[in-house]
Amino acid sequence: MGRFRKERLVAAVVVVAMVVLSLAKPSDGRSRNRPGATAAAHGAQSRAAESARRSLAASSAAEIALAKAITESNGKGKGKVIVLKTDVILTKALPVIPYQGQLVIRGECGKRKCVIDGAKKFGIFVTYTPGCLIKLENLEIRQAKDGAVSGKCNVVIKNCLFRANRGAPVVALGIGDPTFDISNTVFIDNQSNSSCGALCSNSRGGGKLQNCSFIRNTANDDGGAVYLWGVGEKPLMITNCLFESNSALRGSGGAMFIEPNGIENWADVYVMETKFKGNQAKTMGGAVTLVSDLKAHFCGGVMSGNKALSGKGNDLALVSGGPLPVFVNFCPYPPKLSVYGVPSIRQHAVVDSCRLCGGPESFPFN
Numbered sequence: 001m002g003r004f005r006k007e008r009l010v011a012a013v014v015v016v017a018m019v020v021l022s023l024a025k026p027s028d029g030r031s032r033n034r035p036g037a038t039a040a041a042h043g044a045q046s047r048a049a050e051s052a053r054r055s056l057a058a059s060s061a062a063e064i065a066l067a068k069a070i071t072e073s074n075g076k077g078k079g080k081v082i083v084l085k086t087d088v089i090l091t092k093a094l095p096v097i098p099y100q101g102q103l104v105i106r107g108e109c110g111k112r113k114c115v116i117d118g119a120k121k122f123g124i125f126v127t128y129t130p131g132c133l134i135k136l137e138n139l140e141i142r143q144a145k146d147g148a149v150s151g152k153c154n155v156v157i158k159n160c161l162f163r164a165n166r167g168a169p170v171v172a173l174g175i176g177d178p179t180f181d182i183s184n185t186v187f188i189d190n191q192s193n194s195s196c197g198a199l200c201s202n203s204r205g206g207g208k209l210q211n212c213s214f215i216r217n218t219a220n221d222d223g224g225a226v227y228l229w230g231v232g233e234k235p236l237m238i239t240n241c242l243f244e245s246n247s248a249l250r251g252s253g254g255a256m257f258i259e260p261n262g263i264e265n266w267a268d269v270y271v272m273e274t275k276f277k278g279n280q281a282k283t284m285g286g287a288v289t290l291v292s293d294l295k296a297h298f299c300g301g302v303m304s305g306n307k308a309l310s311g312k313g314n315d316l317a318l319v320s321g322g323p324l325p326v327f328v329n330f331c332p333y334p335p336k337l338s339v340y341g342v343p344s345i346r347q348h349a350v351v352d353s354c355r356l357c358g359g360p361e362s363f364p365f366n
């Protein structure tokens with residue numbers, strides 16, 4: 001492709017195993033001042049223009065290098081580490097992550113997170129094939145249109161911030177076995193036209209959310225922040241997270257909606273030391289909706305101020321998807337929750353037990 005040849009002409013530094021994108025060396029802004037310019041304001045103005053020009057140039061070089069690194073990331077086990085040292089505002093879509101692409105993108109922008117900005121026009125990391133890995137660290141990913149990370153790659157996200165992404169779920173995993181492992185990450189003010197304002201997984205691969213916050217995410221349909229459809233034999237672990245003020249505008253599960261996708265084994269979901277505050281759903285399950293066949297374990301944590309506009313389960317809705325009930329245990333004791341059951345709460349098994357909070361290893365169900 002001609003585009004790649006053109007990209008090669010640009011001085012983007014791409015090393016086989018590591019790409020370092022550093023800020024272009026600042027040129028001397030003052031030399032551009034017209035001689036005799038009197039007002040200090042004039043100098044400030046020109047310095048501001050110069051700095052804007054420089055960050056645009058840096059963003060453009062980084063964008064080109066990022067695109068090139070994605071294209072070259074193919075090769076199972078090889079791995080490609082991209083160290084980003086400047087913000088990138090996309091001016092066109094990045095290439096699709098190739099089959100078996102292994103991509104690690106790490107921000108190094110001092111104390112703050114490096115920004116990758118979709119400019120309200122572009123999605124960011126997209127893949128259509130399984131077998132790939134995408135790992136993101138120390139990044140702020142914002143203003144993606146119709147999804148920031150989507151496809152069938154295994155996803156590892158650490159110390160990131162996802163903000164003001166709109167149109168589709170921010171992180172969406174497709175059908176198959178991709179796994180997600182997301183820690184110390186914040187999803188705030190994101191919006192999806194359909195389900196899952198922040199994270200959507202149709203995978204049976206299992207996943208982990210640790211030390212994450214989901215704040216003011218909105219979905220038009222079910223699962224204001226998180227929607228998990230593909231829960232399979234592999235457990236889902238949510239530990240030490242906060243879900244606050246998320247909403248399912250027309251659906252169920254203001255913060256979270258979980259429905260296994262019809263496999264033989266019951267799926268286990270562990271929700272440990274996690275807070276659900278002020279989430280809202282239209283139909284039911286102001287905080288969480290769980291559909292059978294599911295065993296959910298709420299251990300520690302708090303639910304408060306959640307609301308289902310219908311009044312059906314301000315905190316929790318349990319729905320029989322077939323003949324099977326939903327199993328839920330609370331530890332240390334059932335808090336005073338507003339729980340609604342379909343077809344009736346008596347169909348479901350809600351118990352008070354800490355014995356079942358030991359995590360997947362010590363949990364002998366099946």
Ligand SMILES: *[C@@H]1O[C@H](CO)[C@@H](O)[C@H](O)[C@H]1NC(C)=O
Nearest residue numbers: 146147166167168192193194
């Ligand atoms: C979401 O809605 C916006 C505005 O109507 C539209 O531009 C966008 O393409 C939609 N995205 C999806 C994934 O449907």
Ligand SMILES: *[C@@H]1O[C@H](CO)[C@@H](O)[C@H](O)[C@H]1NC(C)=O
Nearest residue numbers: 158182183184210211239240
């Ligand atoms: C989550 O936070 C706790 C305490 O704040 C910390 O000990 C733990 O290492 C964190 N987990 C991860 C995966 O970073």
Ligand SMILES: CC(=O)N[C@H]1CO[C@H](CO)[C@@H](O)[C@@H]1O
Nearest residue numbers: 164166189190191216217218
């Ligand atoms: C910056 C931005 O787009 N924020 C939006 C995030 O989503 C919420 C809920 O839909 C909107 O209210 C914000 O305007």
